[in-house]
Amino acid sequence: MTGITVARRAGAGTIRRAGLGPLGTAAAGVVVVAVVLAVLGPALSPADPNASDFASAYAPPAPGHPLGFDGQGRDLLARLLEGARTSLLGPLLVVALSMAAGTALAIAAAWAGGWLDAAVSAALEVVFAFPGVLLAMLVAAVFGPGLGAAVVALAVAYVPYIARLLRGAALAERGKPYVRALEVQGAGALAICLRHLVPNLLPLIAAQATLFFGYAMVDLAIVSFFGLGVQPPDADWGVMVASGRSGVLQGYPAEALLAGGCVVVLVVAFNVLGERLPGAAGAGGRPWRRTGLRTGRRTGRRGGAA
């Protein structure tokens, strides 16, 4: 035998085997389309989203303006596309922040155990008491409205949910013989966590991130709706629902319905997707799961069985 190819990471079966099913695939399609539109938005936009022309207030669709205009005569399609950016970017930041913090806390607590675990759990219990939207509004009231404050507040509010779930999975992973073997080898805790624990929890983290993206979208839309998140005249779906309220009363529901519809469709898509990702079933870390027929048989004290 002359040298062995050291495959750094064996295989990429995780996603390929995901098996999202028709509904999950459709949801993934919706998400992809939304992201593409958000990224390319300005390029596709038929008009300046902030250019108002009071002459065309609430005007119906016209050539070059397929969705018509809002109460201030701004092109609705342009505003929806522009709004897609903030409406997706906000949740993305919330999820990234809360996932990073939640994962770090969960793994630290699970690894160290003892007083650190108890302290983290106690601190999280306190944060649990605050609903995300309420916390975001409180923060906005203190620091002034804006997307940044709302994002940070929501991220903080989500951390306990994420940390609690991942802590259990991390604890299970930590007790596995391969992790114990690395400890006995003398490998450092940080190296083991970064190189082994986190990658094996990744399917679970991804599934949770997707679900929480949906929650964050709704929560941020609510915050913006109340005028404490994204500030007008910037386009955001939550802001559009709020500014479209007066239109609804006057018999022009297009703005509120379109913006609200976008939120609903995407949130449903993220939920459907999150529940179908491979890690969603529970504690992750077994992306290859043996395809054998035996289910949950005891790794017996004496020998194998069929």
Added chain:
Amino acid sequence: MNASLLDVEGLTVFLPVEGEERPVLRDVSLSIAAGEAVGLVGESGSGKSMTARAIVRLLPPGARTEGVIRYRGEDVGSLRGAALRALRTDVAMVFQDPRAHVNPVRTVGDFLTEGLRTHRRLSRRAAEERAVRVLDEVGIAAGARRLRQYPHELSGGLLQRVMIAAALLAEPRLLLADEPTTALDVTTQAEVMALLDELRRERELALLFITHDLELAAAVCDRTAVMYAGRVMEVRASALLHDDPLHPYTAALAAARPSLARRADRLPATPGRPLSAFEAPPGCAFGPRCAHARDACHERRPELLPLAGGQAACARAEELRGLLRDRNGKPVVSHDHA
């Protein structure tokens, strides 16, 4: 052999795995006479547990079955409703992990008397009296106290005896025991085995004893069937299995197990690993690992044919007879390990 209690003929079972049908059993034939104890021995993927499940129609959903299983002359596959329930009381099953088969929040008494009270309409008092009698029979003293206990209060060996008691309460004619001692300590295993042996003699109970341990099967069974890759390789009187095996696989299995009495320089280990039925090549399933295989073995699948009072599925069984053991009485198999 006199009239069979159970007859399995040409049993083939397919299970759906990731959208495709995979065989787990191939052409399994087996019979058990009333009061007879038959061992079913094999390694992982041999299909021994699946055979037992097929007998009581407890296969996973989506399973497709070919062949016939007759219990007391009746086709098990055609049983419905009450007839199927009757089969499942007449054929009782004991599993490897007793804890997975009891409800942890109900007492031993609830577990034991439920069937008696709902199906046989016994009063609570009468049902408990019967349960205590059967507990005594499986060697559990102070049964009345045990009935008030919860499963987690009992050791594994004790709980397995409760499971055996539960199986006996239905007064079965056939007991299917699927690795009932595998999760137990050796000393506890010896006791449970002694108990099974005694009970089946006293009650004239037929027994299908499933295990990976050739010697364990031989200790309580009249005949032993050896399975590999979803097929029966050999059926033989247990007393002859170790000293006069008919199939090279049986010989290899016996030889691979270290001896309590002496240390071998190297164990005669069969190369490769046990295959599942769906992985088996077209010829003899054991062919690729067999030290005695010839070209013909890889081409045609040998049938299970009568030989020397037993049966063997080996094209060379007759010519190899007696050669599967060397001068020292040790089975001959190749010595490399890959």
Added chain:
Amino acid sequence: MTTPDPRGPVLEVEGLRKTFGDVVAVAGVDLTLHAGGALAVVGESGSGKTTVARMIVGLERPAAGRITACGRDRSRPARSARERRRRGGEVQIVFQDPYSSLDPRQSPASAVEEVLRLHTSLDAAGRRGRVAELAGLVGLDERQMAAAPSRLSGGQRQRVAIARALAAEPRVLILDESVAALDVSIQAQVLNVLADVRERTGVAYLFISHDLAVVRQVTDDVVVMRGGAIVERGPTARVLDAPAHPYTRLLRESVPRPGWRPARRALRTGQDDELKESR
């Protein structure tokens, strides 16, 4: 493996104790394992044998007693990263369950290489060569070493776990029921690998097992544990052929073998179970 003192003790355990709450898991255990030797710790569930192993490798902290490996005390947790690595280079362990003994996302070659990176100053080419050597030692080929763990059988995974443990060039390898979950034909292969490895590397085995026949095949000496304490010790052949303690005799009589008839001992009184429950 370069160490002086070829036949001296590589592992000494004195008065080792461990309690979990009110339960005494290990009640004063003394062991000595000599360089290149093979010592079995035999016992049933609850005997404390696995707890002893876990204390020796530092996964469990002793309540009392001394553990010395290669002349250095390891009764207390390691203080520094260097100390941790050094201990890793002295005593290694292979666990029972083959299915979780490997990171499901890491190829065997990568797992072994990771240990080499930790314990040696070999360059990439040197590590590759050493991975190949270790693979050869445990009987795995190049393809298997590059495969996803899920594509390997239980026996192959245990070989990888053995190769990974040996990559640290330990003087002592603890095998904690490492062959118990394997099929008979696979178990025989791995037992042969263990014999080869000991012959070629001179590593000493502490072999934790409940299986007397396997113990006879692998070890030279044995201690028999019951209820956290050692009830009998001696050369494996002597202890198994002429057990002195009644419990060792019972263990031996309970092993299925040709012509064996299971005995229904003390069953009616249920004494033994009462004893087990009270622990």
